[in-house]
Amino acid sequence: MYISRKLVNGVYSYSLNQSYFDPPYWKTKVLLNLGTNPREYVHYYSDVAFSILVEEDLKKLGVQTDQFELEEVFYPFLTQDAQRWVDFSLNRKPIKRATTRFSPSEVHFFDRRRLIALRLDHREPWRVEEKFFPFYRELIEKSRDEIENYLWNFEDKLNYREKVRYLYAIFGLNYTPTQEDQDKLFIQRLCEIASDEAYRMGLSEDEVIKYYLCRYVWLYFDVIPIRRVPSFYLKMEESIYKEVAYVLNVSLETLYSLSKKEILKLFREKIKIYHPDLGGDREKFIRIRKVMEAFLKIRF
Known part of the structure; x- marks a missing residue:
């Protein structure tokens, strides 16, 4: 399970989702709608003691879970004190997920590229994306929606300078001589990704642009100042x-x-x-x- 977010009328709308395999792709289904503030589903007994109030609702849907798993799912929406408790509590039991052996090619190149940039702070991830990295396992057996939300959560932790460097790295924009060339290259590569069925995993081009790739368009054109590399x-x-x-x-x-x-x-x-x-x-x-x-x- 994971928390999915979508931008609806300028406001994030959240839902508790689950990925499932529907050959040939992994897809996602909504288990519970969480509205605009998932924090409302966290009940605190003290600064560090809390429970997630969706376990019974999930059981009614036939979804077996426990508070340990829900802590991980709702982690970004906990208070800092609660997060520290989750991180350091001796009673915390890590969730083990068994996955079969896999090849890097099973993970889409754009997903590999982004994870390399996030995990290794690599400025040119495209140079090493064919190598095997154990952290590729984090993206195995996930739907397009779960993959995007997983990476999105990592991207949220980047500061402004890191986001600029990250965007240039994943789209290979560091060595374009003019701003016009850079703009064209960014749009070209974004469109190539959106049109790639292996990336879309059964979704339409409009859907992946509207719900996922649009965050990069916004960052590139509205947030990053115009910069020319001599x-x-x-x-x-x-x-x-x-x-x-x-x-x-x-x-x-x-x-x-x-x-x-x-x-x-x-x-x-x-x-x-x-x-x-x-x-x-x-x-x-x-x-x-x-x-x-x-x-x-x-x-x-």
Whole structure:
């Protein structure tokens, strides 16, 4: 189960949904309508003690659940104190979901791309989307509606700067020379995704644009300020990437696939070799540090 949201007349409308398999796609069905405020279904006995008031309604529908599962489903709508209690309570029992082995190709490329950008803060997720990442499992056996709401909840946690970087990453907009080219590319790629039956999973183009992809249109045209990336900046960025790859003794392709944590680990190992206090070359030490600082700014 999961909570689905849709924008209706400028207001979010929520429902408790469940994905089910209707060959060849996973689809969704509404179990309960939650109105405009799911918090109304959380009853508090104290700052941290609470219950979710839908368990009996679900049992009448033949849906077996418990408060542990409902805590997870309603987690975004709990108070901060209640969320902390859920996170750290020793009595909390994690829900285990058994899933069969799968191939990355079973997850749509746009879903993989978004999850890579969210999980790894990767600026160029399209370069590594064919690789297997364990977190792809989070999107297996889910309907289009559940996948979108799952990713949407992650996107809500991004600050403004992170959202801009995320949007540019998932649509591959970082290297367009002019604003006009960038606008055309964004619209082209969004339309390609909307027309892809594998992405729509039985829904119409109008439905996926209206309920899901519209959030990216709004972010791109109404929230992100117009920005033009000069060609000299792109060349400078490419030069920095090449120098960092050389310093860390990895290929460019490997560098693109590494997470921030992995890059910093390699950097610390390399910088020790040139540290002046350890008998290293001072000039090389300063140069490597400056290059890494510049790289981290443009990459992360």
